[in-house]
Amino acid sequence: MTFVSTPDFRHDTPECLGVLLVNLGTPDAPTVPAVRRYLAEFLADPRVVELPRALWLPILHAVILRVRPARSAKAYRAVWEEDGSPLLSIARRQAAAVQTRLSGRFAGPVKVALGMRYGNPSIPAALAELRQANARRVLVFPLYPQYSGSTTASVFDAVTRELQRWRWLPELRFINHYHDEPAYIDAVVESIRNHWAERGEPERLLFSFHGIPKDYFDNGDPYFCHCQKSARLITDRLGLPSDRWALTFQSRVGFKEWLKPYTDETLKAWGAEGVRSVQVLSPGFSADCLETIEEIDEENRGYFLGAGGETFSYIHCLNDNAAHIEMLAGLVERHSAGWPEVTRGAADDAALAERHSRAVALGAAA
Known part of the structure; x- marks a missing residue:
C-alpha cells in the first residue's frame, strides 16, 4: 500500500480543528449513467444490503442496475434544481452556515468540510480538504439524528477506510446520534409550530422515517427505538394526544419485511377511513431530498x-x-471539548516561527 504523505507540511503552519459533516449523497446529475454509478456505490455497501457478496453483487449488476437507474433518474429530474441536487445544495448551505456559526466560538481555528457517503463530494476528498487545512483533530459528524448501522456506521467505515491510507493520522472523534438532543427536539417542534401557524393544525400528524429491513432491528440495530423516542419527545412537547399522530417508515424496497407500519399503506388507510387532513414530516432526514420531496x-x-x-x-x-x-x-x-483549539487556542505567529526555526535547524526544509 502507498500511504498518503504530507511532504508540503510546514512547521510554521497553525493547526486547526476539522469538522467533517457527512450526509448520504446524490448522483452527479439526473441522468441514467450518473444514477447508475451512484446506485452501484450505494447498493454495493454491505452495511446497506446485508447479503453475502457472492449472492448479492451478481443480482445488483445483472438485474437492478439495468432496470432501476432509468426510473430513479426520472424521479431525480423531477426534483433537480438549477444548482443541482436539493440534498447537495442544502448540505453546502448547512456546512457554510456551521462554519460561520463556529467562527470566533473556539479559541483556535476551525475548518468545516462536507463529504457525501456516496457520490461527490466524497469522504476522501473532504478529508483531504481537512488535511490541507492542517486539521490535526477531526470531528466526524454524520447528519443522521437516529443511529443505524446502514447509515451512521457506514460513515465510520468510509472514514476509517480512507484513514488507513494516511501516514499521519489525525485525532478522531465521532458523533453517533442526536435523536434525543434537547436542541434537536426544540428545532423540530419549532418547525411544526411554524407550519401550524401558516396552515393550521391537522387531524393527524405523521412522522415518516426512512425504513430499514426488520431483521436489522432484530439483530440489534437501535434505529427503530431511536425513531420512537424522537417522535415521543416531540409530541410530548407539542402536547399532542396519541390518537392525533402516528409513526411510520418509508422507502422500502425488495421483498423482505421492513420496519412497520409503512407510510404509504397508512396514508391510504387514513384517507379511506375518512381522515380529512394530514401533515407529514420526516425528522430522520436533516435535509430535503428525493425521499422527502418526491416520495412524500x-x-x-x-x-x-x-x-x-x-x-x-x-x-x-x-x-x-x-x-x-x-x-x-x-x-x-x-x-470537541478538551481539544487544544477549544481550550488553548492556536499558537501565535512568534511561537510558530520559533517552531519552524527549530525544525530547520534539525534538517527540515526551509
Whole structure:
C-alpha cells in the first residue's frame, strides 16, 4: 500500500480543528449513467444490503442496475434544481452556515468540510480538504439524528477506510446520534409550530422515517427505538394526544419485511377511513431530498388524496434554518471539548516561527 504523505507540511503552519459533516449523497446529475454509478456505490455497501457478496453483487449488476437507474433518474429530474441536487445544495448551505456559526466560538481555528457517503463530494476528498487545512483533530459528524448501522456506521467505515491510507493520522472523534438532543427536539417542534401557524393544525400528524429491513432491528440495530423516542419527545412537547399522530417508515424496497407500519399503506388507510387532513414530516432526514420531496410530498400525497383525504401538507426538513444550524454548531462545540483549539487556542505567529526555526535547524526544509 502507498500511504498518503504530507511532504508540503510546514512547521510554521497553525493547526486547526476539522469538522467533517457527512450526509448520504446524490448522483452527479439526473441522468441514467450518473444514477447508475451512484446506485452501484450505494447498493454495493454491505452495511446497506446485508447479503453475502457472492449472492448479492451478481443480482445488483445483472438485474437492478439495468432496470432501476432509468426510473430513479426520472424521479431525480423531477426534483433537480438549477444548482443541482436539493440534498447537495442544502448540505453546502448547512456546512457554510456551521462554519460561520463556529467562527470566533473556539479559541483556535476551525475548518468545516462536507463529504457525501456516496457520490461527490466524497469522504476522501473532504478529508483531504481537512488535511490541507492542517486539521490535526477531526470531528466526524454524520447528519443522521437516529443511529443505524446502514447509515451512521457506514460513515465510520468510509472514514476509517480512507484513514488507513494516511501516514499521519489525525485525532478522531465521532458523533453517533442526536435523536434525543434537547436542541434537536426544540428545532423540530419549532418547525411544526411554524407550519401550524401558516396552515393550521391537522387531524393527524405523521412522522415518516426512512425504513430499514426488520431483521436489522432484530439483530440489534437501535434505529427503530431511536425513531420512537424522537417522535415521543416531540409530541410530548407539542402536547399532542396519541390518537392525533402516528409513526411510520418509508422507502422500502425488495421483498423482505421492513420496519412497520409503512407510510404509504397508512396514508391510504387514513384517507379511506375518512381522515380529512394530514401533515407529514420526516425528522430522520436533516435535509430535503428525493425521499422527502418526491416520495412524500408527491407520491404519498397522491396516495392520501386518492384514497379520499382532503388536505395534505408536508413539513419541510430542518435544512439550514437557524435553530438547526445552532444545534449542529452546539453539538460540535460539546463533542470537541478538551481539544487544544477549544481550550488553548492556536499558537501565535512568534511561537510558530520559533517552531519552524527549530525544525530547520534539525534538517527540515526551509
